[in-house]
Amino acid sequence: MEGGSNDATSVKVSARDLDVFYGSTQALHGISLDARANRVTALIGPSGCGKSTFLRSINRMNDLIPGMRRQGRILLDGADIHDPGVDVVDLRRRVGMVFQRSNPFPKSIYENVSYGPRIHGVSDRGTLDEIVRTTLEQAALWDEVKDRLGASALSLSGGQQQRLCIARALAVEPEVLLMDEPASALDPLATARIEELIHELKERYTILIVTHNMQQAARVSDTTAYFYLGRLVEVGPTAQIFTNPAKQETEDYITGRFG
Amino acid sequence: MAQHTDRRYEEELARLRQLVLEMGGLVETQIADSVRALASNDAELARATIDRDHEVNRYDVEIDEECLRLLALHQPAARDLRLITTGLKITTDLERIGDLAVNVCERVVERSGQGHDVRIDLPRMADMARGMLRESLDAFVREDAELALKVCRDDDAIDALHGAMFREMIDWMGSHPGAAVDGTGQLFVSKYLERIADHATNIGEMVIFMVKGKSIRHLSVPSSI
Numbered sequence: 298m299e300g301g302s303n304d305a306t307s308v309k310v311s312a313r314d315l316d317v318f319y320g321s322t323q324a325l326h327g328i329s330l331d332a333r334a335n336r337v338t339a340l341i342g343p344s345g346c347g348k349s350t351f352l353r354s355i356n357r358m359n360d361l362i363p364g365m366r367r368q369g370r371i372l373l374d375g376a377d378i379h380d381p382g383v384d385v386v387d388l389r390r391r392v393g394m395v396f397q398r399s400n401p402f403p404k405s406i407y408e409n410v411s412y413g414p415r416i417h418g419v420s421d422r423g424t425l426d427e428i429v430r431t432t433l434e435q436a437a438l439w440d441e442v443k444d445r446l447g448a449s450a451l452s453l454s455g456g457q458q459q460r461l462c463i464a465r466a467l468a469v470e471p472e473v474l475l476m477d478e479p480a481s482a483l484d485p486l487a488t489a490r491i492e493e494l495i496h497e498l499k500e501r502y503t504i505l506i507v508t509h510n511m512q513q514a515a516r517v518s519d520t521t522a523y524f525y526l527g528r529l530v531e532v533g534p535t536a537q538i539f540t541n542p543a544k545q546e547t548e549d550y551i552t553g554r555f556g
Numbered sequence: 557m558a559q560h561t562d563r564r565y566e567e568e569l570a571r572l573r574q575l576v577l578e579m580g581g582l583v584e585t586q587i588a589d590s591v592r593a594l595a596s597n598d599a600e601l602a603r604a605t606i607d608r609d610h611e612v613n614r615y616d617v618e619i620d621e622e623c624l625r626l627l628a629l630h631q632p633a634a635r636d637l638r639l640i641t642t643g644l645k646i647t648t649d650l651e652r653i654g655d656l657a658v659n660v661c662e663r664v665v666e667r668s669g670q671g672h673d674v675r676i677d678l679p680r681m682a683d684m685a686r687g688m689l690r691e692s693l694d695a696f697v698r699e700d701a702e703l704a705l706k707v708c709r710d711d712d713a714i715d716a717l718h719g720a721m722f723r724e725m726i727d728w729m730g731s732h733p734g735a736a737v738d739g740t741g742q743l744f745v746s747k748y749l750e751r752i753a754d755h756a757t758n759i760g761e762m763v764i765f766m767v768k769g770k771s772i773r774h775l776s777v778p779s780s781i
Contacts, residue, residue, distance in 0.1 A: 512631050539633045541769025551633045553565065554558040 309334040309503040310355055310473060315369035317350055317359060324350045326527045327369070332473075332520075337495060337504045339518035339535065341511065342550070346524040348507045352475050355505065356392035357385055373473070390417060393466035397478040399458035401450035401465070406433075406442050409450045409461055413469040428468050435501075436464035437494050456487025460494065467498075474498065476506040480513065492517050511551055515539045523547045565630055572622055572643050573697060576650075579615035580693040583650045583657070584686055586612065587752060590660035591682035594745060599668035602661035612654035619647040635766075642766040646696065649755040653689065656748040656755075663741045675742055677721050681749040684714050688756035695760060701767040701781045707760035708777045711753050718750040 310332040317325040325347045332338040340348035353359045355371060357378060371378050378388055390413075401409050410429045411419075419425055429446065433439040438460040442453070450461055459479060466474060476495070480488040495504060495517045508514050514521055515535060522532040523546070531538065531547045542548045560566040586605055593602040623644045626632060632640055688707050695704035722743060729739040761773045764781055772778060 511633065515633070540637060542634055548634045549558045552560070552636045553562055553630075554560050 306333045306335050308332070309374065310505070311372040311375075312351070312354070313370045313372065315351070315354065315371060316367065317347075317354060318364075318366040319362065320364040324527050325354070328529050330522055330529055330532060332503055332505050334503050335499055335501075336520060337499050337506060337518040338520045338522060339514035340505065340507045340522050340524060341509075341514050342524035342530075344509075345526075347527040348522075348524045349477055350527075351524065352477055352505055352507050353394075355473065355475055356389045356394060358389075358394065360385070390469045391471055392473040392475060393469065393471035394475045395459070395463050395466055395477070395479045397481050399455060399462045399482070401453070401458050401461050403449065403451055405447045406450050406453070406461060407446040410464050410468050413465060417469055432464040432467040433461075435467055435498065436460045437490065437497070438464055454487070456483050456490060459483060459487070459491060463491075463494065463498075471502065473503045473505070476504065478507055478509060481509065488513070511539075523550060525550070562630075565626075568622075568626060568630075569636060569639060572619070572626065572640065575615065575619050575622060576643055576646055577693060577697055579612065579619065579647060579650050580689065580696075582608075582612055582615065583653050584689055584693075586654055586657035587660075587682060587686050587689065590657040590664070591679055593661055593664045594682075595674055595679050597664070597668060597674075599665050602664035602668075605661045606658050606665075609654055609658045612651060616647050616651040619643060638766045638769060642696075642762045645762050646759050649758045653752050653755045656752050659748050660745050663745050667738055667741050675721060675724070675746075677717055677724075678742065678745055678749065681714055681717050681721070681746065681753075684710070684717070685749050685752040685756065688714070688753050689759070692756045692759035692763060695763045696766070699763075699767045701764050704760040704763035704767070705777070705781045708757050708764075708772070711757040711777075714750055714753040718746050721746040 308331045312328050312330045315325055315328040316323060328347075328351055330338075330351070340352060342348050350359060354367070355373075355378075359365050359367070367379070373388070373391065377383075402412065404412075407429055410432055411425045414425060414428050419428070430439065430443075433442065438457060441457060442448075442461075450458065453461060459482075463474075463479075480491045483491065492513065495506070498504060506514075506517065518535045520532060521535045521538040523530045523538070523542075523544075525546060531542060531544045533543065538547065539551060542551065548554075560569075586608065589601060589605040592598070593605060623640050626640050630636070688710050691703055692707045694700065695707065725739050725743050725746075729736045732739075758773075761771070765771050765773075768781060772781070
């Protein structure tokens with residue numbers, strides 16, 4: 298079983314006593330949680346439980362929200378992401394994000410994928426071509442779009458757009474992928490493709506995923522963390538959480554006895 | 557425990573528990589009748605009991621279908637998942653117990669008209685086996701792991717009785733060669749009752765899994781749970 302305390306892979310992301318406030322409202326209370334390299338960590342819990350806030354803390358997306366305050370630390374490879382010397386742009390390159398609604402730029406498929414590398418200084422056409430190809434391959438989209446890289450990204454289906462957004466995130470060679478309900482707007486077939494892709498991607502990346510779909514969390518993740526009212530209630534190997542959770546609150550939530 | 561948000565699901569799980577209990581009650585009656593038929597050498601009662609086995613089988617099929625439906629439609633997790641998988645397995649044991657009660661009855665029909673007394677230990681073993689079955693089902697419905705563990709522990713006593721019965725019957729048949737056929741029949745019954753207790757033990761083990769989420773199967777019985 299993967300994801301347990303005996304798991305041999307190294308800790309990639311580590312939150313320690315993390316508190317987040319929006320104005321006077323405390324959204325996260327003392328969260329301490331590790332995400333291991335080459336593993337998928339699922340964050341589950343009812344709306345407003347803090348799971349997305351936690352996810353967005355990892356690449357400091359919350360910094361953009363007025364009135365946000367934070368205490369506690371988040372370590373990436375052991376280094377605090379809030380250290381004054383940290384370049385937030387570089388942090389967000391290392392920690393990529395995929396959102397609930399696919400949000401491709403209204404540009405060509407090629408430009409969507411090559412945009413990030415160009416921003417980060419890659420200008421050689423051959424290098425860009427190679428990045429576009431390999432990341433589209435990694436995102437399991439290459440075969441479907443290789444003959445129309447110049448076509449508008451908006452001409453793709455919803456599932457393809459989401460995989461394009463994953464390719465776009467991969468193009469800047471991140472180490473961690475944050476996924477905020479990446480399949481919630483997709484049909485079951487497109488969802489299955491994304492889940493299969495997550496399974497392939499974890500060989501290279503550390504993945505944290507927020508999902509409202511219990512079965513999806515059960516299928517794709519190695520470790521599951523249950524959040525409620527801004528607190529981490531329980532974290533453990535996914536198979537254990539879904540067959541025999543330690544806490545009654547977790548049990549009630551995953552069996553649909555919540556509320 | 558909190559109720560399911562989905563009331564219908566809650567009712568369906570309650571119905572599953574009810575079906576398992578009904579099947580268990582029927583199987584208990586089958587054991588009782590088979591042993592009563594044995595003790596009173598009542599071939600009629602034995603035949604009637606054999607005829608009722610199809611009702612046990614019908615429950616087996618119905619509970620299987622119910623479990624599959626729940627698995628397919630609700631993707632259960634945690635305690636619900638353990639309840640449903642336990643239900644699936646318990647019915648297999650109950651169905652086997654029903655078959656063993658039929659086997660007892662078949663021996664009664666075979667030996668009807670023969671005059672040898674039934675060994676006093678057979679009704680006693682039957683009472684013990686029935687008691688274990690009843691307690692395992694009580695443990696199931698009350699989600700009582702302690703009681704389930706007691707059932708697992710009680711299995712040793714019935715194994716010991718069967719061992720003693722075996723030695724005694726071999727001796728008896730040695731000194732009464734004419735009684736070999738009947739003696740073998742009674743030994744079979746002893747074995748059936750011992751097997752019934754084994755199935756009750758399986759149910760106890762599964763109830764412990766259902767309640768605690770940990771398996772004690774194929775291990776020595778723990779002193780506490």
